[in-house]
Amino acid sequence: xxxxxxxxxxxxxxxxxxxxxxxxxxFNDWLEASQATFAxxxxxxxxxxxxxxxPFCYLEDGxxxxxxxxxxxxxxxxxxxxxxAAAPSAPARNVHxxxxxxxxxxxxxxxxxxxxxxxxxxxxxxxxxxxxxLVLDYVKPSPQGSTWxxxxxxxxxxxxxxxxxxxxxxxxxxxxxxxxxxxWAVPNATFDWTKLVTSVQDYxxxxxxxxxxxxxxxxxxxxxxxxxxxxxxxxxxxNPAKGKPPKDVTFRRALIAVGGRPKSLDCPGADLAISSxxxxxxxxxxxxxxxxxxxxxxxxxxxxxKAQGFDVTVMVRSIxxxxxxxxxxxxxxxxxxxxxxxxxxxxxxxTSIEQLAxxxxxxxxxxxxxxxxxxxxxxxxxxxxxxxxxxxxxVGLNPKTGxxxxxxxxxxxxxxxxxxDVIDGPELTPVAIQAGRLLAKRLFDNSxxxxxxxxxxxxxxxxxxxxxxxxxxxxxxxxxGADNLGVYHQSFTPLEWSLSHDRAxxxxxxxxxxxxxxxxxxxxxxxxxxxxxxxxxxxxxxxxKLNASYDDFVSTVGIHPTTAEIFxxxxxTKESGLDASAAGC
Ligand code: FAD
Ligand code: NDP
Numbered sequence: 001x002x003x004x005x006x007x008x009x010x011x012x013x014x015x016x017x018x019x020x021x022x023x024x025x026x027f028n029d030w031l032e033a034s035q036a037t038f039a040x041x042x043x044x045x046x047x048x049x050x051x052x053x054x055p056f057c058y059l060e061d062g063x064x065x066x067x068x069x070x071x072x073x074x075x076x077x078x079x080x081x082x083x084x085a086a087a088p089s090a091p092a093r094n095v096h097x098x099x100x101x102x103x104x105x106x107x108x109x110x111x112x113x114x115x116x117x118x119x120x121x122x123x124x125x126x127x128x129x130x131x132x133x134l135v136l137d138y139v140k141p142s143p144q145g146s147t148w149x150x151x152x153x154x155x156x157x158x159x160x161x162x163x164x165x166x167x168x169x170x171x172x173x174x175x176x177x178x179x180x181x182x183x184w185a186v187p188n189a190t191f192d193w194t195k196l197v198t199s200v201q202d203y204x205x206x207x208x209x210x211x212x213x214x215x216x217x218x219x220x221x222x223x224x225x226x227x228x229x230x231x232x233x234x235x236x237x238x239n240p241a242k243g244k245p246p247k248d249v250t251f252r253r254a255l256i257a258v259g260g261r262p263k264s265l266d267c268p269g270a271d272l273a274i275s276s277x278x279x280x281x282x283x284x285x286x287x288x289x290x291x292x293x294x295x296x297x298x299x300x301x302x303x304x305x306k307a308q309g310f311d312v313t314v315m316v317r318s319i320x321x322x323x324x325x326x327x328x329x330x331x332x333x334x335x336x337x338x339x340x341x342x343x344x345x346x347x348x349x350x351t352s353i354e355q356l357a358x359x360x361x362x363x364x365x366x367x368x369x370x371x372x373x374x375x376x377x378x379x380x381x382x383x384x385x386x387x388x389x390x391x392x393x394x395v396g397l398n399p400k401t402g403x404x405x406x407x408x409x410x411x412x413x414x415x416x417x418x419x420x421d422v423i424d425g426p427e428l429t430p431v432a433i434q435a436g437r438l439l440a441k442r443l444f445d446n447s448x449x450x451x452x453x454x455x456x457x458x459x460x461x462x463x464x465x466x467x468x469x470x471x472x473x474x475x476x477x478x479x480x481g482a483d484n485l486g487v488y489h490q491s492f493t494p495l496e497w498s499l500s501h502d503r504a505x506x507x508x509x510x511x512x513x514x515x516x517x518x519x520x521x522x523x524x525x526x527x528x529x530x531x532x533x534x535x536x537x538x539x540x541x542x543x544x545k546l547n548a549s550y551d552d553f554v555s556t557v558g559i560h561p562t563t564a565e566i567f568x569x570x571x572x573t574k575e576s577g578l579d580a581s582a583a584g585c
Contacts, residue, residue, distance in 0.1 A: 076130040095442050095450065099414040101252065104233075108134045110443075111235060111251040113227040113388070116152015117429040118420030119257030120211065122436030124218045129444035134249065135215060138226035138239060140387075142277035143264070149208030150222065153259050153421070154429040156204055161280035162300055164200050166461040169307030173463075181499040191308050193285035201281055229393035232413055253443065256395070256404060256411070256418040257436065258388065260381035260427065265292065269353030272361055273377040276301065286310060287373025290363055292350055294320045296460055298378035299336065303463040306342050313343040313372075315350065315365060317379075321460065325472035328527050331508055332462050339505040340463040350375070383422045398424060408450055409439045417443075425453050457541035459534035464508060467537025469544045471525040476514045480524065486515040488550065488570040491581045494531050494563045507581065511566055512574075513550065521550035526567075536564040 068074050110126050112119040115137025123135045139156075141147045148156035168191075175189045215222045225237035230248060238246045262275035276297050279286070287310060291302045294316040306312040314336075321329040336342045348366035353375055356362055361372050383403045390397070390404070394413040398405040404418040405411065411418055417439055420432030434451060441447035459467040476485055489512035497506040514525030526544060528536050543552065550570075558565030572580045 076128055095408060095448050096410050096414070099253070099410065099443075104252075106233060106250040106252045108132050108249060108251045110134070110253050110255060111136065111227070111249065112255045112257060113235070114152065114257035114259060114420070114422075115150050115211070115215075115222065116257060116259050116420065116432070117154050118259075118432030118436040119152070119255065120215070120436075121433040122255050122257065122419060122440045123215070123220045125437045125440035126444055127218050127220045129440070131444055133220045134251075135220055135222045136225050136227040136235070136237065137222065138224060140226070140261075140384075142262075142275060143271055144274055144278045146278045146281055148281070149205065150211045150224075151204075151208055155207050155211070157277045157280055159429055160204065160207070161200050162276075162304075163461060164203070165196070165280065165304040165308075166300065168196055169304040169463070172307045172309070177502040178497070178500045181501065193308065194283060196308075197281060197283060226387065228387060229389045229395075232393050232416075252415065254393070254416045255436070255439070256385075256388065256416065256422055257420045257432065258384045258422050259432075260383050260421040262377065263380050263382050265350060265353075265377050265379065267350050267352050269355070269361075270377070272353045272355055273375040275377050279376060286376070288371075289313070289374045289376055290315060290350075290361075290370065290372040291376045291378055293378035293380070294318070295322060295378070295380070298376075299332070299462045300460065301376055301378060302342055303336065303340065303461070306340050307463065313345060313370065315345045315348050317349050318347070323472075324460075324466075325468065325525070325527055326474055327512075328466055328468070328472075328510075328529060331510060331529055332460070332464060332466055335464040335505055335508050336462065339503070339508070342463075381421065381427065385422060409435055426456050426458065428456065428458060431456055455541070455544050457537045457544075459537055461534070464505075464529055465531060465533035467528045467533035469526045469537060469541045470523070471514060472527075473512070473514055473525065476516075476525050480516055480518075484516060484518045486517050486521065486550070487574040488513045488515070488572065489574055489580045490566055490570055490572060492530070492563065492566055495561050496531060509563065511570070513553065513567065513570055515550045523548055523550060523553065528564075528567075530563050532563065539564070540567065 068077050109131040110123070110133045112123045112126075112133065112135045115123075115135045119135060119137070123133045127133045137150050137152070139147045139149075146157075152158075154160060172189075172191060175186050179186050212222060223237065224242075225239050227235045227237055230236045233252070234248050234250050235254070236246050236248050238244075262277055264270050264275075265273055273292070274282070279301060286305060289302075289305055289310055290313050291298050291305075292315045294314060298314060299320065302312050302314045319326070319329065320333045333344070337344055345365065345367065350363050350365045352364045354362045354364075356371070359373075361375055363370050363372060363375060383401075385397065385402070385404065388395075393416055395416055395418075396405050396412040397403065401424055403424050404422050406418050406423050409417045409419050409423070419435040419439060421427045425431060425435075431451075431453070438447070438449050438451050441449065455470055457467065457469040459465060471479065473485075473487060489510065491507050491510045493506045494509055497503045497509075500506070509530035511528045511530070512525075513523050514527075515521040516524050523544060526537070526540050528540075530536075553567050554570065556568045558568040572578045574580075
């Protein structure tokens with residue numbers, strides 16, 4: 001297709017497109033047999049680009065034979081030519097029709113502010129379609145002084161270090177709870193925080209480097225600068241740490257993908273608390289820890305710290321996991337208290353934090369006080385918009401949430417867009433990535449596909465993992481009505497936990513499917529509490545996207561023995577009142 005498209009666009013000018021070399025060996029075999037007159041140049045290009053598969057495209061442009069590139073480069077070249085030939089100002093974009101090109105000349109086709117999940121995905125996608133793209137990424141140090149490299153929250157202070165710490169916790173549990181029953185004697189297994197942090201940080205530094213190389217390979221320019229709008233088409237770039245003079249750049253379009261940063265506590269001594277921006281790179285063990293907050297970040301951090309052997313207390317202002325299925329949240333709470341032995345102070349907030357002479361922290365709260373080595377504040381995140389000077393660009397906020405107001409990721413300034421945690425929607429990495437990619441395709445590749453923010457799967461990596469997709473039971477009752485719903489459920493004990501004598505609440509693993517009886521039992525909510533929740537949920541998410549019904553689930557043949565197979569055998573409904581506790585194999 002690439003070859004024939006090029007031939008159509010440049011009749012008689014395409015000197016060669018070379019295909020079908022699936023391996024370096026087959027490429028070398030072809031070279032040997034080749035009679036190509038430009039073989040020397042071709043070999044040079046192949047070696048220089050390390051590109052040995054199909055196609056290789058050469059174009060005769062009058063000044064000689066020009067190497068266009070491999071598949072991606074040729075496609076980008078082809079698209080840039082067809083777009084400028086067919087529609088000089090912009091490709092057809094029915095979705096963002098008010099983003100009209102003014103025909104002026106700018107330094108950049110697209111400047112992306114923020115090199116995190118959403119910004120990197122969008123920038124690479126835009127460059128694919130021949131756009132001249134600049135990514136700005138600058139990390140403002142946390143109040144504790146923590147800072148990090150390219151890649152944003154997920155890579156540096158979010159999903160990645162969190163999941164690695166969670167994995168460390170799972171290993172601890174396997175060693176302490178299960179190993180012996182499975183025949184392993186692991187005497188004196190000890191945990192070393194500093195060693196874990198060093199491994200995690202080494203891994204992250206490798207990722208930071210890979211992201212930079214990837215941008216360079218994809219022809220996206222990266223600058224370690226903080227961007228601030230000067231006017232609707234100009235950004236001022238500064239780097240306070242490097243002390244370089246500020247400079248201005250102009251852009252045809254901009255994408256704001258600056259994410260969020262942890263909120264601070266609002267009590268005296270709040271600065272003595274650390275946040276998730278600090279915990280994953282903290283060189284010394286946190287010791288006895290108070291975690292303030294009761295959602296994803298708080299419960300996940302409390303979980304791994306406890307399993308690593310630290311004394312952990314969680315201070316809950318109201319409920320656990322606001323917005324999630326309340327039944328599932330309650331089960332997570334029970335497991336964390338009774339099985340993981342984490343202390344909870346419920347209905348309380350800190351009223352002051354004070355440092356004692358020995359360095360420990362005295363926390364006074366609604367019901368009393370306690371002494372801790374570390375206070376981890378996990379009370380949510382604010383969009384990182386304060387330094388952007390949004391009014392200068394005509395970009396407005398949602399006054400209720402303080403996030404950038406968008407319609408299909410387009411802001412109130414029609415040529416400026418926003419994705420990820422800085423807009424209203426699920427604050428999740430794959431959401432930012434998908435929204436960024438789809439936006440770039442709409443803007444630069446004539447796509448009309450919009451981001452769907454519903455049926456987004458998520459997993460909470462608490463000591464008992466939780467995965468869900470679609471509606472909570474509470475939301476289903478509210479939107480569909482209790483009389484129109486069926487709730488299939490079952491408790492179960494995972495086989496991998498069944499030999500251990502030390503897993504008292506193993507039967508707390510639980511799943512439920514919520515179906516809409518008025519729509520042929522279409523599954524509207526999926527909930528799973530048990531090992532490998534992220535893996536199980538991701539796969540079921542596809543079925544949810546395809547509007548699977550209860551019959552589709554139970555007519556699927558399971559894989560035995562797994563925990564996920566339970567979704568192929570669910571029979572007991574909540575409304576039947578029958579016992580849904582675990583049965584045998
Ligand atoms: P970010 O990734 O935050 O990137 C924004 C970037 O922009 C940052 O590098 C920032 O420094 C930079 N920046 C800000 N202002 C400027 C400026 N003016 N100029 C230049 N650069 C600027 N999600 C999941 O899906 N799964 C998980 O398991 C998960 N775990 C998490 C655990 C924790 C502890 C946290 C805090 C979050 C977690 N998340 C998880 C959420 C996920 O990390 C975010 O949803 C995601 O990173 C958002 O991506 P983004 O592109 O919107 O912003
Ligand atoms: P959330 O906004 O989800 O939760 C904030 C928590 O802090 C709530 O429990 C809230 O309680 C409590 N809180 C808020 N203010 C105060 C206060 N002043 N004093 C005491 N408690 C307070 O924030 P998170 O930081 O947990 O997570 C942010 C986002 O990051 C999530 O929405 C999620 O999308 C993403 N994330 C995803 C993960 C994953 O995919 N596994 C993991 C971690 C984060 P209340 O209910 O009373 O308001």
